[in-house]
Amino acid sequence: MVARTHRAQLSDDPFALALQPPPNETPAARQERVERELEEKRVSDQIDEDLRRERAEGKKRSKREVKVLLLGQSESGKSTVLKNFRLKFAPSQWKAELRSWRAVIQLNLIHNVILLLDVVQERLEPGVERPGTSASTSTGTGTLAGTSASPSTPPARAYGRASIDSTVSDLTFTTVARAIVLSQKHRLLYLRLSPLRKVADDLRRRLGADDPEFTFANGEDGPLDERPRAARQREFGVRGWIGALGFPASSASRRSDEPMPIDEPTEILATVRDDIIALWEDPDVRELLTMRNIRIEDRPGFFLSDTARITSRTYVPSDNDVVRARLRTLGVQEWRIMLENSDSFGSEWVIYDVGGARSVRHAWLPYFDAVNAIIFPISCFDERLAEDASVNRLEDTLMLWKAIVSSKVLGKTTLIVFLNKCDLLKRKLQSGIMVNKYLISFGQRENEVGVVVKYIKDKLKDILRAEGSQPRTTYLYPTSVTDTKATAVTLNIVRDGIIREHLKNAEFL
Numbered sequence: 399m400v401a402r403t404h405r406a407q408l409s410d411d412p413f414a415l416a417l418q419p420p421p422n423e424t425p426a427a428r429q430e431r432v433e434r435e436l437e438e439k440r441v442s443d444q445i446d447e448d449l450r451r452e453r454a455e456g457k458k459r460s461k462r463e464v465k466v467l468l469l470g471q472s473e474s475g476k477s478t479v480l481k482n483f484r485l486k487f488a489p490s491q492w493k494a495e496l497r498s499w500r501a502v503i504q505l506n507l508i509h510n511v512i513l514l515l516d517v518v519q520e521r522l523e524p525g526v527e528r529p530g531t532s533a534s535t536s537t538g539t540g541t542l543a544g545t546s547a548s549p550s551t552p553p554a555r556a557y558g559r560a561s562i563d564s565t566v567s568d569l570t571f572t573t574v575a576r577a578i579v580l581s582q583k584h585r586l587l588y589l590r591l592s593p594l595r596k597v598a599d600d601l602r603r604r605l606g607a608d609d610p611e612f613t614f615a616n617g618e619d620g621p622l623d624e625r626p627r628a629a630r631q632r633e634f635g636v637r638g639w640i641g642a643l644g645f646p647a648s649s650a651s652r653r654s655d656e657p658m659p660i661d662e663p664t665e666i667l668a669t670v671r672d673d674i675i676a677l678w679e680d681p682d683v684r685e686l687l688t689m690r691n692i693r694i695e696d697r698p699g700f701f702l703s704d705t706a707r708i709t710s711r712t713y714v715p716s717d718n719d720v721v722r723a724r725l726r727t728l729g730v731q732e733w734r735i736m737l738e739n740s741d742s743f744g745s746e747w748v749i750y751d752v753g754g755a756r757s758v759r760h761a762w763l764p765y766f767d768a769v770n771a772i773i774f775p776i777s778c779f780d781e782r783l784a785e786d787a788s789v790n791r792l793e794d795t796l797m798l799w800k801a802i803v804s805s806k807v808l809g810k811t812t813l814i815v816f817l818n819k820c821d822l823l824k825r826k827l828q829s830g831i832m833v834n835k836y837l838i839s840f841g842q843r844e845n846e847v848g849v850v851v852k853y854i855k856d857k858l859k860d861i862l863r864a865e866g867s868q869p870r871t872t873y874l875y876p877t878s879v880t881d882t883k884a885t886a887v888t889l890n891i892v893r894d895g896i897i898r899e900h901l902k903n904a905e906f907l
């Protein structure tokens with residue numbers, strides 16, 4: 399009854415409208431929608447049924463262990479939360495592994511350089527350009543590289559994203575650029591840096607590219623993906639950090655003050671250091687990026703500003719480098735963590751870090767009855783999913799939230815929500831991106847981080863009240879999990895809250 403009243407109150411809200419059928423729906427579209435909803439319900443019922451069976455089969459799990467499932471779409475920050483947790487609560491293990499991340503960070507940096515090379519190449523060899531991506535006058539939609547939809551991106555399905563996507567087309571930008579003529583200097587830089595493509599292949603192979611489980615994300619050039627080559631850079635992922643990075647064996651055994659061996663990628667990077675810096679600092683290249691609407695500095699795994707340090711032959715990754723490194727997760731990684739300096743109840747944690755891409759979400763199922771920590775990338779209101787450019791990221795996260803809170807089986811599960819990437823949100827708002835262009839219901843509210851955070855929080859609570867079958871413990875925290883100091887404070891609070899809940903449920907209190 400309460401839910402019904404609440405639903406009525408939401409009826410004029412675009413968030414609610416996003417989930418309503420469009421008013422002028424044709425009979426054929428209606429039929430399609432009803433069938434889709436039936437299918438979604440069938441899947442949802444099946445999930446509940448499977449979970450019930452799992453429980454009935456009574457997988458006896460230790461009552462002492464605290465289990466946490468990290469949930470959220472790809473790139474939301476799940477693995478980064480896990481890294482913060484390990485840095486804060488298992489620092490010795492963390493420190494022992496730092497050095498193993500060098501290859502990943504070098505690869506991240508090389509991927510940044512390859513993106514610059516692609517942009518330069520498209521300019522040097524105009525024939526390489528794809529239709530609709532002319533660099534001299536670019537007209538497109540969206541605001542972030544890798545997320546923008548080109549004019550040829552199929553229109554969003556009418557149902558389910560009306561309030562978000564109907565406004566995206568308003569964001570057409572037109573850049574009338576000055577004619578950029580790349581010089582011999584650019585050609586030379588391009589030639590000298592091109593061998594890094596091969597170094598990237600070698601690093602990827604070393605990290606597991608030969609593994610049949612290893613895959614590329616954002617992968618193939620499909621009809622949905624008409625973005626410029628530079629904006630479509632492939633991303634790679636691994637099924638397990640432990641296998642890919644070779645720790646703990648290779649790193650833990652090595653003393654942290656021992657110099658790192660200078661392998662081939664390290665040597666090559668050291669020799670091209672000045673060229674990388676010259677390319678990144680070149681005003682023409684910067685302008686080409688702007689024209690392409692590529693904000694590389696906001697992308698995961700951005701390290702170009704740290705080139706001098708990372709290309710040093712003696713480079714050892716810092717805590718912050720590792721937290722910022724991007725290594726996409728595939729499948730489910732189970733982390734057993736003994737909290738250091740804690741011999742009390744709740745010192746053994748099992749954290750499940752899962753891949754967030756749509757195609758791998760089915761793998762989350764068996765772990766759902768752990769505490770659910772949902773990582774909600776709050777800066778994503780104007781972005782699209784890497785794996786499906788027709789889906790707005792905010793909408794995808796709201797759907798996920800709705801599915802979780804409306805599941806009866808998960809009705810008693812503690813929910814922790816990290817409203818993450820507040821720093822990126824701040825940068826976007828400061829750069830003039832208006833939230834109300836994407837979220838009409840945001841209205842004339844101030845375009846300011848605190849206001850946006852409160853707005854999204856309220857929306858999540860609305861959905862929780864409307865869809866949730868029973869009251870449950872839910873915590874909401876605004877975070878920027880690449881800020882390890884601030885995140886350590888949040889994680890302390892989260893840990894204490896989870897342990898309290900755990901004790902209550904285990905009837906120790």
Ligand SMILES: Nc1nc2c(ncn2[C@@H]2O[C@H](COP(=O)(O)OP(=O)(O)OP(=O)(O)O)[C@@H](O)[C@H]2O)c(=O)[nH]1
Pocket residue numbers: 470471472473474475476477478479697698699700721722723724725726727728752753754755773818819820821822877878879880881
């Ligand atoms: N600026 C900023 N970057 C963040 C934040 N949280 C995560 N990132 C970066 O975003 C990228 C993606 O984060 P991950 O933790 O790998 O994302 P994930 O959810 O594990 O993604 P999948 O493994 O693909 O499911 C990484 O490069 C992080 O450093 C944040 O709060 N602010």
Ligand SMILES: [Mg+2]
Pocket residue numbers: 476477478725726727751752753754
């Ligand atoms: Mg991950």
